[in-house]
Amino acid sequence: MDYVVEMLNIRKEFPGVVANDDITLCLRRGEIHALLGENGAGKSTLMGMLFGMYEPDRGIIKVRGKETIISNPNVANRLGIGMVHQHFKLVSNFTVTENIILGNESRKGLVIDTETASKRIRSISEQYGLNVDPHAKIEDISVGMQQRVEILKMLYRDAEVLILDEPTAVLTPQEIEELGKVMKNLIDEGKSIILITHKLKEIKAVADRCTVIRRGKTIGTVEVSTTSEADMAEMMVGRQVTFKVSKQAAKPADSVLRIDSLTVKNSKKVLGLKDFNLDVRAGEIVGIAGVEGNGQTELVEAITGLRKAESGSILYDGQNIVNWPIRTRIEKGIGHIPEDRQKRGLVLEYSIEENMILEVYQKRPFSKHGLLNKAAIRAYAKRIIESFDVRSGQGATSVTRSLSGGNQQKAIIGREIEQDPMLLIAVQPTRGLDVGSIEYIHKRLIEQRDKGKAVLLVSLELDEIMNISDRIAVVNNGELIGIVQASETSEHELGLMMAGLRGGEVAQ
Amino acid sequence: MRNTIVSLLAVLFGLLAGALLMAVTGHNPFEGYRYLFEGGMRDISRFGDTLATATPLIFTGLSVAFAFRTGLFNIGAAGQMLFGGFCATAVGLTLDLSKPLMLVCTVLAGFLGGALWAFIPGLLKAKFNVHEVVSTIMMNWIAYWTIYYMVPAYFKGEYLETESRQLPDFASLKSPFLSEAFGGSYINLGIFLAVLAVIVIAFIINKTTLGYELKAVGFNRHAAEYAGIGVNRGIIVSMLIAGGLAGLGGVAEFTGNASNIQIGKLPTQGFDGIAVALLANNAPLGVLFAAVFFGLLYSGRGFMNAMTDVPPEIADSIIAIIIYFAATSILIERLVRKLLRIRADKREQSAEKGRES
Ligand SMILES: Nc1ncnc2c1ncn2[C@@H]1O[C@H](COP(=O)(O)OP(=O)(O)OP(=O)(O)O)[C@@H](O)[C@H]1O
Numbered sequence: 025m026d027y028v029v030e031m032l033n034i035r036k037e038f039p040g041v042v043a044n045d046d047i048t049l050c051l052r053r054g055e056i057h058a059l060l061g062e063n064g065a066g067k068s069t070l071m072g073m074l075f076g077m078y079e080p081d082r083g084i085i086k087v088r089g090k091e092t093i094i095s096n097p098n099v100a101n102r103l104g105i106g107m108v109h110q111h112f113k114l115v116s117n118f119t120v121t122e123n124i125i126l127g128n129e130s131r132k133g134l135v136i137d138t139e140t141a142s143k144r145i146r147s148i149s150e151q152y153g154l155n156v157d158p159h160a161k162i163e164d165i166s167v168g169m170q171q172r173v174e175i176l177k178m179l180y181r182d183a184e185v186l187i188l189d190e191p192t193a194v195l196t197p198q199e200i201e202e203l204g205k206v207m208k209n210l211i212d213e214g215k216s217i218i219l220i221t222h223k224l225k226e227i228k229a230v231a232d233r234c235t236v237i238r239r240g241k242t243i244g245t246v247e248v249s250t251t252s253e254a255d256m257a258e259m260m261v262g263r264q265v266t267f268k269v270s271k272q273a274a275k276p277a278d279s280v281l282r283i284d285s286l287t288v289k290n291s292k293k294v295l296g297l298k299d300f301n302l303d304v305r306a307g308e309i310v311g312i313a314g315v316e317g318n319g320q321t322e323l324v325e326a327i328t329g330l331r332k333a334e335s336g337s338i339l340y341d342g343q344n345i346v347n348w349p350i351r352t353r354i355e356k357g358i359g360h361i362p363e364d365r366q367k368r369g370l371v372l373e374y375s376i377e378e379n380m381i382l383e384v385y386q387k388r389p390f391s392k393h394g395l396l397n398k399a400a401i402r403a404y405a406k407r408i409i410e411s412f413d414v415r416s417g418q419g420a421t422s423v424t425r426s427l428s429g430g431n432q433q434k435a436i437i438g439r440e441i442e443q444d445p446m447l448l449i450a451v452q453p454t455r456g457l458d459v460g461s462i463e464y465i466h467k468r469l470i471e472q473r474d475k476g477k478a479v480l481l482v483s484l485e486l487d488e489i490m491n492i493s494d495r496i497a498v499v500n501n502g503e504l505i506g507i508v509q510a511s512e513t514s515e516h517e518l519g520l521m522m523a524g525l526r527g528g529e530v531a532q
Numbered sequence: 533m534r535n536t537i538v539s540l541l542a543v544l545f546g547l548l549a550g551a552l553l554m555a556v557t558g559h560n561p562f563e564g565y566r567y568l569f570e571g572g573m574r575d576i577s578r579f580g581d582t583l584a585t586a587t588p589l590i591f592t593g594l595s596v597a598f599a600f601r602t603g604l605f606n607i608g609a610a611g612q613m614l615f616g617g618f619c620a621t622a623v624g625l626t627l628d629l630s631k632p633l634m635l636v637c638t639v640l641a642g643f644l645g646g647a648l649w650a651f652i653p654g655l656l657k658a659k660f661n662v663h664e665v666v667s668t669i670m671m672n673w674i675a676y677w678t679i680y681y682m683v684p685a686y687f688k689g690e691y692l693e694t695e696s697r698q699l700p701d702f703a704s705l706k707s708p709f710l711s712e713a714f715g716g717s718y719i720n721l722g723i724f725l726a727v728l729a730v731i732v733i734a735f736i737i738n739k740t741t742l743g744y745e746l747k748a749v750g751f752n753r754h755a756a757e758y759a760g761i762g763v764n765r766g767i768i769v770s771m772l773i774a775g776g777l778a779g780l781g782g783v784a785e786f787t788g789n790a791s792n793i794q795i796g797k798l799p800t801q802g803f804d805g806i807a808v809a810l811l812a813n814n815a816p817l818g819v820l821f822a823a824v825f826f827g828l829l830y831s832g833r834g835f836m837n838a839m840t841d842v843p844p845e846i847a848d849s850i851i852a853i854i855i856y857f858a859a860t861s862i863l864i865e866r867l868v869r870k871l872l873r874i875r876a877d878k879r880e881q882s883a884e885k886g887r888e889s
């Protein structure tokens with residue numbers, strides 16, 4: 025068999041945890057090979073070793089049949105291996121071209137030759153249908169586009185083997201579809217791909233084979249075409265997973281959040297949310313459905329206080345909160361699972377326990393007279409870690425940066441739910457989580473509702489919105505298109521509304 | 533632990549490079565080092581001088597380290613130190629109080645003067661996002677010229693235009709008792725203040741909600757904002773404390789080590805503070821050791837120069853080289869990791885051999 029990459033019996037240990045314990049993965053030339061496993065199973069670590077970020081403690085890596093030692097990413101580049109990381113590594117005030125040639129600049133005399141580079145980038149972009157503008161600045165382009173920049177970066181360096189670490193976690197459904205096409209194009213051009221994803225549907229749609237790992241050990245490699253989603257999930261988690269959540273009908277009570285003709289500017293200083301109205305009651309989950317960038321961020325940040333409202337009012341528990349400081353809003357019971365876990369949600373240099381008190385450190389028992397109480401903090405963090413199954417090498421004292429992406433996310437969710445907020449704003453709460461964890465988080469969100477709390481769920485995934493919400497508000501271009509009952513709507517109707525067709529028009 | 537090893541290695545490499553320099557320039561490195569260290573430690577009096585030299589460095593090192601821990605790069609310790617020292621001197625030359633009360637006033641004046649000097653860059657950063665590197669450097673020069681004008685105008689010395697009057701004994705940190713205990717060294721009460729500052733800063737950084745907030749702002753201001761921590765307030769508070777520390781350095785230098793203030797000089801300790809913080813990896817206790825070490829080199833070089841013909845600039849070169857190694861600590865870390873790996877491999881191999889036989 026013609027393998028481009030063979031990773032044989034790989035072992036890698038971090039302080040307190042064996043991230044990889046005898047893992048074997050063989051990549052055929054021209055295939056899309058999915059890598060599936062729970063949060064913290066060791067996927068990113070394994071790929072990190074193929075890309076030269078860590079060296080394995082034991083085991084052999086063969087590239088094109090030849091045993092090699094990949095001691096750093098430059099070696100990987102030379103071997104034609106490229107990687108798109110779970111959390112992108114782009115310089116946001118650089119252009120696409122500058123980012124792509126970074127560390128690989130060709131010179132014309134003393135100056136960097138960006139002209140030739142951008143021409144080449146444009147032609148690669150056309151060849152694979154990536155549709156990237158080489159002169160755009162990173163901070164101005166969508167997340168989906170940023171990802172294609174990362175892919176372009178690999179292709180620019182003539183990568184033959186492409187590693188994509190959870191590329192779809194941050195993408196909209198449309199972008200995911202496009203990415204699928206891009207991957208097929210790449211395969212047709214003779215590239216080979218390793219794809220990490222938690223979405224079994226995607227594996228079914230694009231992958232040829234799938235290697236499943238659990239807690240650092242290989243469980244097996246299967247042909248995707250002959251294995252069902254449920255089977256793969258069971259291989260990965262070790263038990264059966266239910267994909268449907270069971271919940272009773274909501275018993276909504278009084279309004280907790282009432283938004284009245286709210287208008288908010290986006291970061292480009294134009295109106296991102298226009299004349300918006302919404303009501304969220306105690307004991308219900310209201311979902312916000314819409315394509316990314318249609319006002320969701322502006323809405324959430326206006327409620328949480330991270331962004332100023334231009335006009336309109338936000339009534340929370342009967343009081344207009346538009347001028348309240350962020351701290352007050354938190355103390356009055358507004359919880360927030362942010363969209364970007366590494367930018368907003370966590371101080372990566374802090375330990376987990378320090379992150380667990382990010383919003384409550386100034387309260388008893390965590391501090392008294394300005395002095396931190398380490399014992400109380402530890403106990404509190406341990407409780408969250410346990411109930412939300414946050415896995416890490418050294419428990420509460422692990423540096424947050426060392427946690428796997430999914431475990432970072434679980435820590436944030438745990439922190440926010442543990443504060444038992446009267447209003448919980450959950451933005452993409454299950455981004456990057458494995459199916460087992462998603463199941464658990466969904467259960468906890470519904471539990472919150474059943475305790476009589478209000479939940480505002482913002483998600484790009486229609487499945488999630490439809491399964492969890494009681495009512496669904498659809499946004500398009502910063503405006504509210506309509507509100508529908510989750511039990512009475514369909515994917516089709518939501519799709520039309522998300523495209524901007526009003527509820528009334530759909531009904532006819 | 534790992535950071536300590538890296539810092540110690542930086543020092544070791546710096547000393548080795550210094551030895552190389554001495555050898556290349558035709559001197560005997562062993563002799564050079566012997567006199568360098570003897571000059572700083574030979575007897576209790578010399579050791580007292582070393583501590584006195586280190587005292588302002590402890591303050592400025594703490595200042596830079598504290599700011600850095602909260603995400604700010606304080607290049608302005610020199611100006612803060614100068615202005616703080618000036619305020620203390622002014623108070624000492626103006627008020628007429630009993631010694632204990634006077635010292636409280638000069639120390640307070642020094643702290644507040646330094647804090648004021650850092651408050652302005654802090655405010656500029658918080659309100660207008662002016663980078664503190666630029667504004668603190670400008671404040672250095674403003675301090676320089678302010679002292680240049682103020683000292684001759686209001687505190688002129690009896691003979692010299694370029695320096696202030698001598699501080700009276702009751703306004704000086706010098707203590708005859710301490711000096712005698714150290715065999716006539718010019719060590720003074722400043723060292724106690726410095727050790728106290730190290731303890732207080734370590735305490736603030738590690739144990740208080742203030743330290744928690746400031747570090748959060750420093751590491752990730754977006755997350756701090758999300759959590760309701762006042763980011764702008766944090767920046768200002770942090771600069772105030774950093775500036776105050778540097779100001780205390782000024783008190784130690786101008787009312788302790790010296791007994792008046794001169795015009796036309798930015799204190800070099802302000803910039804050496806950056807080196808101290810770097811070598812200390814921004815840890816308060818580390819600052820203490822790094823400052824004493826630098827103090828040792830500075831106070832020993834004169835003796836070395838007197839006893840051998842090694843030029844005193846060698847000591848400066850050693851410090852510079854140490855800074856290079858500390859700044860490129862990532863390289864040293866890699867080296868350490870590689871060494872550890874080789875050792876682990878060897879152990880594994882010998883273990884396997886043991887099993888086979
Ligand atoms: N640099 C590191 N230092 C210490 N521990 C680490 C480090 N990187 C990963 N780990 C630990 O190794 C384990 C595997 O992490 P890894 O990131 O490979 O998981 P993953 O399979 O990619 O999970 P996810 O789906 O959540 O991204 C985790 O327990 C993690 O805490």
Ligand SMILES: [Mg+2]
Nearest residue numbers: 068110428429
């Ligand atoms: Mg991962």
